[in-house]
Amino acid sequence: MSTEHAGPEVRRKSRIAGTAANAALIVYFLFSLLPIVFIIALSLKADRDQTTTYLWFAPTLDNYRTVLGLDGGGSSYVRFFLASLTTSVGAVLVSLVIGVPAAYAAARYRFKGSDNLMFTLLSFRFAPELLVIIPLAVIYRQLGLYDTAVGMIWVLQLVTMPLVVWILRSFFADFPVELEEAALLDGYSRRRAFVKVVLPLVRPGIAAVCLLAFIFAWNNFIFPFTLTSSSAQTVTVSSLAYLGGNQVRFNLVAAGAVMAALPPLVLALFIQRYLVRGLSFGAVKG
Structure with a gap:
């Protein structure tokens, strides 16, 4: 029996189950993004912050300048x-x-x-x-x-x-x-x-x-x-x-x-x- 012809209680449970499934997928998606977020955050950290795990820090582009050789230090x-x-x-x-x-x-x-x-x-x-x-x-x-x-x-x-x-x-x-x-x-x-x-x-x-x-x-x-x-x-x-x-x-x-x-x-x-x-x-x- 489809939910269109079901009673209000069945439709409500179906909506709750659908919402819970979507919420679980969103949580899993955000969790899977953590390594990407962490590596991007680490690339923006100064030397003094590179061994820390918190995401609140003063971002800097010096690492990209160093890797690209834009800081005058030379890079290949x-x-x-x-x-x-x-x-x-x-x-x-x-x-x-x-x-x-x-x-x-x-x-x-x-x-x-x-x-x-x-x-x-x-x-x-x-x-x-x-x-x-x-x-x-x-x-x-x-x-x-x-x-x-x-x-x-x-x-x-x-x-x-x-x-x-x-x-x-x-x-x-x-x-x-x-x-x-x-x-x-x-x-x-x-x-x-x-x-x-x-x-x-x-x-x-x-x-x-x-x-x-x-x-x-x-x-x-x-x-x-x-x-x-x-x-x-x-x-x-x-x-x-x-x-x-x-x-x-x-x-x-x-x-x-x-x-x-x-x-x-x-x-x-x-x-x-x-x-x-x-x-x-x-x-x-x-």
Whole structure:
């Protein structure tokens, strides 16, 4: 029986239950924001306040000036930030160029052992990075790829490529085959049908996988920590510099972390309208 035809008592209890559920969700949401609030507050604290846990303090932007090198003390954070952008964007672009056709082929052309092949590709993503880091370090030094942006872009394919292929494979599998067949009947070649018909309609999937791949590439720590030293070092590694020496500067680490979180956030805001699947998916099925 719906609440519309229920008595006043039932409707009142239903409203109370709904209000309690909403209140619980709000409390949980605020609780989940506490780490973010704490790290932002820590980035605004002076040295004398960085070990305190209270939120009432005199905020200062000196930590951001120090990290960016605006206080005259010198800093390499901007260079490492740009190196992170270069390697992350480059890794995503390479994964898209190779992974999009691979995902389409995996969704359309099935053969004996194809599932095992896809599982093997996925295992590259979940295998511990420490498992391959020692031979990779030796190979990179011999090939001259150590501490280079090209080397980082290629090694990050172990992180981004499986995501691109597996996620886009499901999007291509959901795409109605009838639309492709109609394009082929109209005289399109297989390649032109893929470019003109399929790709525009799977843009939500491409946008979603770009965001996920960029976040995983941007946040990676083991590969840049082991395979770079200065030229191609990323912000995830460079922030450790503030944890050494005679004084640990947690406020500087927090300031660097806040700025390092901006690119994924800006990218998510920029492509959020593409993150919902298009209405055309499943339009012919059923």
